[in-house]
Amino acid sequence: MAISIHTLRPEWRKSYEACHVEIPRKDDAVYVDCSVKLISQKLTIRYLAFDSPEEVINLQHHPEAYTAYIVCSGHFKFWNGNTCRHLQGGDFAFIPPGTTYGYQPLAPNSELLRFKTLEDQTDLLQAMRQFHSNCFSSHPGQREVASVDAKVTCVPGSCRLPDLTCFSETENTIPIIVEPYFLRLPVSPRWIFGGVMTRPCVKATHCEGKFSISAMETSDAHRVQPFLNRWLSFTRVDHCFCVVEGTFKIKFRGHVEWTLIRGGQAITVPARQGFTVDVGSGFLRLVTITNGTGIDELICKAGYQCASLTLPETVSCWDGWDEVRFISACSEVGALLG
Structure with missing residues (x-):
């Protein structure tokens, strides 16, 4: 028989031999690995959609988690450590732990896929809680554990950020050392x-x-x-x-x-x-x-x-x-x- 489809928005599903899911929409997360015994090594996939350009810049910092983004469509101004690039459909960004990064949608219907490891205590405990309750029980604006991530928003000009520069030829390949980087996938x-x-x-x-x-x-x-x-x-x-x-x-x-x-x-x-x-x-x-x-x-x-x-x-x-x-x-x- 075929694998039944499940919609995760954002409940932690029970364990399956294989899990067929809808990619969650804006601000919902699907936890890719559905096995509880591997809960400390999980990865989240999050779909982010922006109906219109935004004036604010979403800045984030994860002390222990690895993060990556693929631009599905549209245009973004993306900051990654000491670099800022204009990203469009097919572009990729990799952010190792401890790197401050951020993005600003520049066009209507801009979309991102975000991949993030559950290394942070907040994400891990939240994932375990969701698995055991099989529901998202936290109320809006409330968290049961203190976040170790830093998330802030700012408007252009109100904070010091790297200037926008063009892609270099070296950004068509994966670097040898572990560092923040961008890739233009169509030509990588x-x-x-x-x-x-x-x-x-x-x-x-x-x-x-x-x-x-x-x-x-x-x-x-x-x-x-x-x-x-x-x-x-x-x-x-x-x-x-x-x-x-x-x-x-x-x-x-x-x-x-x-x-x-x-x-x-x-x-x-x-x-x-x-x-x-x-x-x-x-x-x-x-x-x-x-x-x-x-x-x-x-x-x-x-x-x-x-x-x-x-x-x-x-x-x-x-x-x-x-x-x-x-x-x-x-x-x-x-x-x-x-």
């Missing part, structure tokens, strides 16, 4: 294998192995070779697939029916869960989030760096299937084939 380095193109946003090595994020795309013209007629599972890593555009088909070992994940929905896949996937639309774009080295790194290791900014019309010879290379990559990332 990309790898392709078996008709799947992936653009790494942040690797697990940049955040103490806590998570990695990649933007992926494929189409029904490209046969998704890694999954054809076989099962794939990861021994140590959980996955979350967030669909941005198109329809993502996934089937779990032991299930007969496919589960369809459409734009604005996500599905979590726990470690050791066997699964296979396919494309259910003409074109598919999704964001993958893992709590370690996962499917994005598998594609990078098995595949080849791609010069084209877009998917080729057909799978060319340099993206041809190499079973030996694929099996070797699976071994490196802890993936099992069945």
Whole structure:
């Protein structure tokens, strides 16, 4: 049978083998990992939508949490440590702990996806409380624990912030050291294998192995070779697939029916869960989030760096299937084939 869909706004759901959810809308959070035994290593996904430009700047500071943003649409002025950039659809920002950052929407219908680890005491205790009560019991304006985060708003000119500057050429690649950075995903380095193109946003090595994020795309013209007629599972890593555009088909070992994940929905896949996937639309774009080295790194290791900014019309010879290379990559990332 297919996985039932759940709407999390923002209740902590009970544990599932796999969790199929709607991406929560403005100021609601979905806790990606639905296993209570891993509650200290959770990640939240939050969707932020702004109907109109805002005069205020939202400044934040997380002493212990890693944070990342992907611009889904619109335009933002974004401050990240000592740098300020103009971000638009497809741009990415990574914020390590202890970095002051902020953003200001500049256009109507501007949207962000935010990813944040639950390292802060406030987030962790709130998540545990929500899991046990299965409801959001706090009243507006009240908190049961003191926040260690700093969140302030200011208007331009009332506080000293870095000046807006243009993207540099070095901001098209992930830096070697752990530091705040921006990426322009449409022109960032990309790898392709078996008709799947992936653009790494942040690797697990940049955040103490806590998570990695990649933007992926494929189409029904490209046969998704890694999954054809076989099962794939990861021994140590959980996955979350967030669909941005198109329809993502996934089937779990032991299930007969496919589960369809459409734009604005996500599905979590726990470690050791066997699964296979396919494309259910003409074109598919999704964001993958893992709590370690996962499917994005598998594609990078098995595949080849791609010069084209877009998917080729057909799978060319340099993206041809190499079973030996694929099996070797699976071994490196802890993936099992069945």
